[in-house]
Amino acid sequence: GAVVSQHPSWVICKSGTSVKIECRSLDFQATTMFWYRQFPKQSLMLMATSNEGSKATYEQGVEKDKFLINHASLTLSTLTVTSAHPEDSSFYICSGGTNTGELFFGEGSRLTVL
Amino acid sequence: SQQGEEDPQALSIQEGENATMNCSYKTSINNLQWYRQNSGRGLVHLILIRSNEREKHSGRLRVTLDTSKKSSSLLITASRAADTASYFCATLLRDDYKLSFGAGTTVTVRA
Numbered sequence: 001g002a003v004v005s006q007h008p009s010w011v012i013c014k015s016g017t018s019v020k021i022e023c024r025s026l027d028f029q030a031t032t033m034f035w036y037r038q039f040p041k042q043s044l045m046l047m048a049t050s051n052e053g054s055k056a057t058y059e060q061g062v063e064k065d066k067f068l069i070n071h072a073s074l075t076l077s078t079l080t081v082t083s084a085h086p087e088d089s090s091f092y093i094c095s096g097g098t099n100t101g102e103l104f105f106g107e108g109s110r111l112t113v114l
Numbered sequence: 115s116q117q118g119e120e121d122p123q124a125l126s127i128q129e130g131e132n133a134t135m136n137c138s139y140k141t142s143i144n145n146l147q148w149y150r151q152n153s154g155r156g157l158v159h160l161i162l163i164r165s166n167e168r169e170k171h172s173g174r175l176r177v178t179l180d181t182s183k184k185s186s187s188l189l190i191t192a193s194r195a196a197d198t199a200s201y202f203c204a205t206l207l208r209d210d211y212k213l214s215f216g217a218g219t220t221v222t223v224r225a
Contacts, residue, residue: 006156032211043202044157044215093156102147103213105156 002028004096006106013084014114020080021109023094030096033077034103035069038091047092050077084113120203120216128224133190135219137203138183144206146179147213148188151200160188160201165208193223 003026013019023033032051036044048064050056050071058064066088068080077096081088089112095103120137127133137146145164149157163170163179163186170177176189190197200220204213 004156034212041220043217046212046214049212091154095157097211102159102162103157104159105149107156108154110154 002026002096002098002104004030004094004104004106006094006109008109009107010110010112012112012114015085016083018080018082019084019111020078021092021094021111023077023079023096023106025075025096025104028096028098028104029074030077030098030104031074032097033071034095034097035067035077035079036093036095038093038108040091044093047079081111084111086113089113120201120219122219123217124220124222126222126224127193129193129195131193133193133197133221133223134187135201135221136185136187137216138185139203139205139216140184142208143181144208144210146177146186147204147206148175148177148186149202149204149215151202151218153199157202190221193221195223195225197221198223 005024035047038044046059047062048056048058048069050069052071052074056069071077091108091110093108095105147162148160151157161172161177163177174191179186200218202218203216
């Protein structure tokens, strides 16, 4: 299947700092990228959908000013957690969508905010 | 919000046995997909079944879909220790582009 590279795979930061997570589709063009958040032993919750060259669409309850999403090209989307706090600690996963309806997921980024 | 609900939440079986997990959903779908997630890793796409399909096979995997009952099942035959993972169903609604994930079933295969 198609490959999505996500990094960093894990990051520890101090409260109040910002963290950027990158998601790249390596062998396909992802016109749409999805960002999910997953708490331990729980399912994936969609945070936002980004389309190349346009503003991301955020799900209800997700603060767009806190979770900045950029989709500058067909192969790169970034999620920046601004002014991170301990409650933002989570596993963040991106995925790229194709026109077949399948999603290809990155390996996830575990964020720990101290 | 989550559309799919899965059961059981957890399943422990002996190597060689079959594992069956179920997924129920609430509204009409375009397709339903099953994914596997190893602990702390991303998701791996296993199989996609469209709303007009009733059964699909892929290797040791068998997926059924009953749109009248709004449910799907995933069967893993002749399980192996490497099948230990969490399995999620995800639905793509009609006229939508977003996948909605179920809560997942954690499968442990004992050697």
